[in-house]
Amino acid sequence: MKNSLSSGKETNLLFLQAYDYIVTRMDRGEWKAHDKLPSIRLLAQELQVHRLTVFRAYQLLKQNERAYVKEKSGYFVSPCKPEEHVLPEHADAESTRLFTSSSALKNSLSEIQQIPVEYQFSQALIDPNLLPNLFLSEHVKKVFDIYPKLMGTYSSAQGDEELREYLCRYMVRHHNIQLTVNDLLITTGGQQAIDLISRIYIRPLDSILVERPTYSAALDIFRQKGARFIPVEITPDGYDLANVERLMEKHKPRLFYMNPTFHNPTGYTVPAAQRKQLVELAERYRCLLIEDDAIHEMYLDQPPPQPMLTYDTEGWVVYLRSFSKYIAPGLRICAVMGGPSIIKSLITAKSLADNGTPLVNQKMFLHYFESPRMQQHLEKLRIALQIRKEIVEEELASTGWHWVSPQGGFNLWLQLPDFIPVDQLLEDCLRESVSFVPGEICDPLKEMRSWIRLSYSFVNEEHLRDGVRRLIKIAGRYEAQ
Amino acid sequence: MKNSLSSGKETNLLFLQAYDYIVTRMDRGEWKAHDKLPSIRLLAQELQVHRLTVFRAYQLLKQNERAYVKEKSGYFVSPCKPEEHVLPEHADAESTRLFTSSSALKNSLSEIQQIPVEYQFSQALIDPNLLPNLFLSEHVKKVFDIYPKLMGTYSSAQGDEELREYLCRYMVRHHNIQLTVNDLLITTGGQQAIDLISRIYIRPLDSILVERPTYSAALDIFRQKGARFIPVEITPDGYDLANVERLMEKHKPRLFYMNPTFHNPTGYTVPAAQRKQLVELAERYRCLLIEDDAIHEMYLDQPPPQPMLTYDTEGWVVYLRSFSKYIAPGLRICAVMGGPSIIKSLITAKSLADNGTPLVNQKMFLHYFESPRMQQHLEKLRIALQIRKEIVEEELASTGWHWVSPQGGFNLWLQLPDFIPVDQLLEDCLRESVSFVPGEICDPLKEMRSWIRLSYSFVNEEHLRDGVRRLIKIAGRYEAQ
Numbered sequence: 029m030k031n032s033l034s035s036g037k038e039t040n041l042l043f044l045q046a047y048d049y050i051v052t053r054m055d056r057g058e059w060k061a062h063d064k065l066p067s068i069r070l071l072a073q074e075l076q077v078h079r080l081t082v083f084r085a086y087q088l089l090k091q092n093e094r095a096y097v098k099e100k101s102g103y104f105v106s107p108c109k110p111e112e113h114v115l116p117e118h119a120d121a122e123s124t125r126l127f128t129s130s131s132a133l134k135n136s137l138s139e140i141q142q143i144p145v146e147y148q149f150s151q152a153l154i155d156p157n158l159l160p161n162l163f164l165s166e167h168v169k170k171v172f173d174i175y176p177k178l179m180g181t182y183s184s185a186q187g188d189e190e191l192r193e194y195l196c197r198y199m200v201r202h203h204n205i206q207l208t209v210n211d212l213l214i215t216t217g218g219q220q221a222i223d224l225i226s227r228i229y230i231r232p233l234d235s236i237l238v239e240r241p242t243y244s245a246a247l248d249i250f251r252q253k254g255a256r257f258i259p260v261e262i263t264p265d266g267y268d269l270a271n272v273e274r275l276m277e278k279h280k281p282r283l284f285y286m287n288p289t290f291h292n293p294t295g296y297t298v299p300a301a302q303r304k305q306l307v308e309l310a311e312r313y314r315c316l317l318i319e320d321d322a323i324h325e326m327y328l329d330q331p332p333p334q335p336m337l338t339y340d341t342e343g344w345v346v347y348l349r350s351f352s353k354y355i356a357p358g359l360r361i362c363a364v365m366g367g368p369s370i371i372k373s374l375i376t377a378k379s380l381a382d383n384g385t386p387l388v389n390q391k392m393f394l395h396y397f398e399s400p401r402m403q404q405h406l407e408k409l410r411i412a413l414q415i416r417k418e419i420v421e422e423e424l425a426s427t428g429w430h431w432v433s434p435q436g437g438f439n440l441w442l443q444l445p446d447f448i449p450v451d452q453l454l455e456d457c458l459r460e461s462v463s464f465v466p467g468e469i470c471d472p473l474k475e476m477r478s479w480i481r482l483s484y485s486f487v488n489e490e491h492l493r494d495g496v497r498r499l500i501k502i503a504g505r506y507e508a509q
Numbered sequence: 510m511k512n513s514l515s516s517g518k519e520t521n522l523l524f525l526q527a528y529d530y531i532v533t534r535m536d537r538g539e540w541k542a543h544d545k546l547p548s549i550r551l552l553a554q555e556l557q558v559h560r561l562t563v564f565r566a567y568q569l570l571k572q573n574e575r576a577y578v579k580e581k582s583g584y585f586v587s588p589c590k591p592e593e594h595v596l597p598e599h600a601d602a603e604s605t606r607l608f609t610s611s612s613a614l615k616n617s618l619s620e621i622q623q624i625p626v627e628y629q630f631s632q633a634l635i636d637p638n639l640l641p642n643l644f645l646s647e648h649v650k651k652v653f654d655i656y657p658k659l660m661g662t663y664s665s666a667q668g669d670e671e672l673r674e675y676l677c678r679y680m681v682r683h684h685n686i687q688l689t690v691n692d693l694l695i696t697t698g699g700q701q702a703i704d705l706i707s708r709i710y711i712r713p714l715d716s717i718l719v720e721r722p723t724y725s726a727a728l729d730i731f732r733q734k735g736a737r738f739i740p741v742e743i744t745p746d747g748y749d750l751a752n753v754e755r756l757m758e759k760h761k762p763r764l765f766y767m768n769p770t771f772h773n774p775t776g777y778t779v780p781a782a783q784r785k786q787l788v789e790l791a792e793r794y795r796c797l798l799i800e801d802d803a804i805h806e807m808y809l810d811q812p813p814p815q816p817m818l819t820y821d822t823e824g825w826v827v828y829l830r831s832f833s834k835y836i837a838p839g840l841r842i843c844a845v846m847g848g849p850s851i852i853k854s855l856i857t858a859k860s861l862a863d864n865g866t867p868l869v870n871q872k873m874f875l876h877y878f879e880s881p882r883m884q885q886h887l888e889k890l891r892i893a894l895q896i897r898k899e900i901v902e903e904e905l906a907s908t909g910w911h912w913v914s915p916q917g918g919f920n921l922w923l924q925l926p927d928f929i930p931v932d933q934l935l936e937d938c939l940r941e942s943v944s945f946v947p948g949e950i951c952d953p954l955k956e957m958r959s960w961i962r963l964s965y966s967f968v969n970e971e972h973l974r975d976g977v978r979r980l981i982k983i984a985g986r987y988e989a990q
Contacts, residue, residue, distance in 0.1 A: 052712060055712060057555070057557070074538070074539060076538070138665075138860055138864070142665065153661075154661065156658040156661030157658070159658070159661040161657045161660065162657065164660050165650075165653035165657065165660070168653065169646075169650040169653065172646035172649065172650065173646070176642045176643065176646065177637040177638070177642050178839055179640060179642065179645050179646070179837040179838070179839040179840065180636075180642065180838055180839055181637060181838070182634070182838060182839065184619075184623065215863075216697065216866075217863055217864060219862075219863055219864045220862060220863040223863070231533060231536060245861075248861060249861050252861055356661070357660070357661055357663060358659055358660040358662050358663065358867060358869050359660065359867060359869060360863070360867045379619055380700075380704060380726075380729055380730050380733055381700075381704050382696075382697045382701040382841070382863075383619070383698060385697075386697065386839060386841045386870055387839050388870065388873075389867055389869065389870065392869075
């Protein structure tokens with residue numbers, strides 16, 4: 029069964045977690061030099077993983093000289109010479125720990141995006157040329173006249189009250205959701221919100237539900253916290269709720285990280301009917317729903333269903349609403365909304381993390397977001413994205429590749445024929461100045477090898493057409509073989 | 510011996526850490542329902558704490574029904590009903606965990622600072638009126654003309670390259686320190702830098718050296734990571750290096766968090782001679798020196814000694830240089846400088862934490878910092894601070910309170926007579942619209958009860974005089990009794 033914890037990929041991930049877990053206990057001195065390590069059977073039981081997983085962890089310990097073997101009597105902790113604690117190695121160890129425990133980081137989104145290419149299809153970002161830059165700049169300058177001492181003033185850890193008040197009014201007006209300023213926290217982008225939530229709610233080896241595929245940077249954050257992934261397949265029709273319930277019942281996950289609206293990378297949207305039921309499941313199985321809603325207004329024909337938060341009465345939904353993503357991405361403004369005790373914990377975490385998002389960014393965002401020009405801008409964006417999507421689909425029509433045309437968002441999620449090796453395709457494309465995101469890094473099981481995410485939001489029409497043609501041409505070489 | 514781990518206060522802190530540690534292992538299922546917990550003697554050994562510490566942790570477990578006692582046979586894990594995992598409780602548990610493990614947070618800096626008072630002496634911040642606000646705003650507006658697409662552009666996780674290049678040139682010019690753009694990371698304020706370092710280098714129950722007293726928010730971050738504090742007294746002459754060496758040898762601390770230049774809260778500065786020796790100690794004992802340098806240019810008569818980083822050849826110093834604090838605090842720009850492997854790990858942590866400080870803030874800072882007007886501004890600031898310090902010292906002269914006149918910075922560190930109960934004084938002052946920071950929250954041992962931090966940087970001359978007089982008057986009531 030693909031989703032089961034004993035699947036090859038999942039084990040792959042678990043054995044590194046088990047390794048980290050053992051090393052941590054050694055570093056803490058819980059397991060001292062020459063102590064006998066638990067038997068493979070016992071540790072496998074304790075960690076609830078396959079024995080092979082523990083075996084592989086022990087092999088790696090041996091290889092890194094953290095453990096040694098005595099014939100017939102098992103594994104023992106190696107004596108740590110102080111040299112092994114020297115900082116550079118330690119630092120490397122740490123970074124490799126992050127890297128190895130996430131091969132996604134070795135070939136990560138940000139790494140791919142940082143490679144300068146002519147045809148940038150790996151950026152799920154608005155083309156800066158589509159933003160009303162001149163107006164935006166002029167408008168933003170006013171902010172310094174309104175708040176002459178802005179540059180000298182700190183925000184509270186929770187975020188600017190004027191902005192939170194405005195967002196409360198916004199949520200009532202647009203989603204008929206009643207909030208108070210205390211139910212909101214402002215973060216520096218949605219990613220910080222995901223990180224703060226992980227700090228509070230994820231402990232090593234906690235089981236969490238994640239969509240398959242999903243946002244790869246979120247997977248990296250959860251991996252770093254040592255979470256165990258229970259994948260939930262997402263389809264154009266949403267989730268298999270019976271399966272979700274089974275997984276919640278079986279694994280008692282602490283949370284379900286989801287992106288139900290113009291889902292990244294697939295563009296799928298979970299239908300309204302399922303949203304209500306999901307909130308009920310969350311209540312029944314006491315599983316927190318982390319609803320990541322980064323591009324709610326980037327629909328094509330009609331607005332998406334209301335957020336899950338709308339159906340939440342018991343405080344099981346934490347709603348991450350990124351507002352700046354299609355308005356002024358440079359400002360990095362996200363609002364986290366949820367029950368009082370959750371927001372309270374998150375404020376504590378935020379105050380320790382950076383003591384508050386800079387006030388300048390919050391005021392700039394507020395005053396632009398309030399401006400009537402915003403609505404025009406959004407309509408213009410939707411049309412531009414519609415056109416770009418059509419161009420890509422036009423060009424791809426002949427390829428026989430599979431995708432489901434999304435109702436909104438920035439991406440196409442394409443399934444290529446099996447005979448095209450996506451890893452190699454990416455290399456060839458990067459060499460020829462085309463970039464995209466390989467599906468594998470969006471997959472908690474790292475299996476979706478014949479899929480790619482193609483973002484049509486970042487490059488202009490003409491470039492888009494040329495770039496897609498180039499991509500198809502490069503892929504064609506494999507067919508030819 | 511005050512500094513030893515077995516001191517009352519330190520135990521106080523440790524027993525909560527031990528409690529968290531045990532609960533975490535229960536939550537992870539390492540210690541299951543009805544398992545026998547380790548004997549007090551064994552766990553005390555394992556954690557290297559006093560048996561009383563473990564005893565108190567076990568008492569708290571019993572009280573919270575996480576453990577039960579069998580006559581003559583010890584402590585056992587209580588069965589957890591699922592209800593005990595319900596989210597609201599969990600969330601509260603989390604926040605209380607943070608709160609209890611840091612009574613400083615219950616009465617924290619930010620809480621005191623958020624109370625609106627007429628005489629704000631708890632803010633170690635530049636008076637916004639001292640900033641060249643009009644010039645700053647006008648200047649900053651230019652940035653949007655230079656980078657018309659700034660609002661639509663992301664920064665790399667490491668930070669804007671143009672800014673890092675500039676800071677490299679700056680470090681050569683001012684400190685004769687040779688760096689490459691790869692040796693720098695830009696963070697959102699110094700606090701984020703401290704937090705990222707803690708994520709990478711501190712694991713629960715790690716011993717770290719911290720000054721006594723020190724920056725209370727840093728203590729909160731370290732506490733959250735479960736660090737054990739080994740206090741190092743700081744005096745007007747710096748540290749007792751023999752003692753520092755003894756502590757490094759005895760406790761093998763992972764790091765020493767220090768603020769050697771215009772130290773917060775005392776204003777003391779560690780002399781140049783000691784700086785060189787400290788770096789040698791760091792190398793010998795493989796202890797990372799975290800040099801927090803937030804207000805380097807806020808000296809009064811003469812510039813401070815060069816940073817420790819100047820003496821570092823082996824990569825044992827991580828230098829946190831907050832540049833925006835006295836230039837444009839609202840921008841929250843800090844630069845972390847250190848060895849390649851350290852910076853590499855920190856970039857990974859930063860990319861997971863928020864994927865990069867907003868570019869807008871970095872560009873605004875860069876262009877203002879470059880402007881010739883900056884130097885004038887700094888000189889003006891120094892004079893203003895000099896005057897404010899003199900006013901406070903003038904007013905305090907008659908009190909018989911003790912302090913060492915600082916050579917720079919924003920604060921006076923005052924020792925009040927024993928018969929003045931600082932806690933109560935703070936309450937009375939807040940009621941009469943005067944605020945200050947009680948020394949206790951700056952003390953890793955939470956003992957310095959007769960000290961207060963009085964910041965003279967935030968309020969203007971006239972207000973300063975009135976406020977200090979009011980403070981003295983309120984304190985006088987105790988003498989009268």
